Amino acid sequence: MSTTRHVTHHDMSAHHTARGLGWFSLGLGLAELLMPGPISRLLGIPEQRGLIRACGIREIATGVGLLYSRDPKPWMYGRLGGDALDLAVLGWSSAYGDKPTNALIAAGTVAGVAAIDLKCAADLRAERRPVEEWDYSDRSGFPDAADSMRGLVEPAFGTDRAHPNGYQIPLSETRH
Template sequence: MHIPGRSILRQKPGTLAKGLAWFSIGLGVAELLMPRRFSRVLGMPGQKNLIRAYGLRELVTGIGILSTRNPRPWMLGRIKGDAVDLATLGWSAKHGSAPVKAALAAGLVAGVTALDLRSASGLKREERARRAPDYSDRSGFPKPPAQMRGLARDAAHLR
């Protein structure tokens, strides 16, 4: 059985981060080009400068993720931006002119936030794995096993 979106959850953290970066760039461009429409749909008429600022943030974090070898700090920036978006949408749901639309948008942002968190935590695990020393070629003996044979027996006679 195919579950929509399931393949997203199986992606490597770096691949997921790149996908989220492109999503961020697309959303940022849309917010920069259509701020009045976004503010009206979200029940925040007259807040086009705020929407533009959020669009610029999305654009910068998306470009940051794509342009670095370590996207994790930029992913953390996305997560912080998601928190700001959720707070703004929460305010709009309570005080704005389109509370249902703002609440639906908050649900969508929460879903993207879950993907951001998954990618950032996966990137952290990968980073730890790269830093960990590799002891797989070590036996724990000071000499190769062939040279160690019989040493314990010989040491018993030395007492």
């Protein structure tokens, strides 16, 4: 008799996306940590090198968490929080910085990555929902036990069974 059980399946595509975002965070974080001057000048906020470095440290920490954690979900929420902070800084830079167009382009890029982060976080959250799965491990495919079904087909084929290539196979050779 079949039974149902509740299981949780991991969405490996969400885990692969989270891992890719972890590598992206590491790369971006290293760039922000090692090159805060060029990045801050590009965004039109040259006096904010400390802020750029702080964002880099946050990105590196999030990236390491995504790459080494068994459960990447909390780290994805950390990425989403970082996206919100980055968008706030870029919004400020587009209004008060020296290069508003560059800040708006960067904000559009961050918004695109934030959409990927949001989708990945939603997929990771959905994998935690139990799903109903039927357990057929007690089934053989026969209406009765396999031992009681053995030999019931042989009378329909006579004493010998035809091989697909035209050979005759004696029944004594087909039994195990």
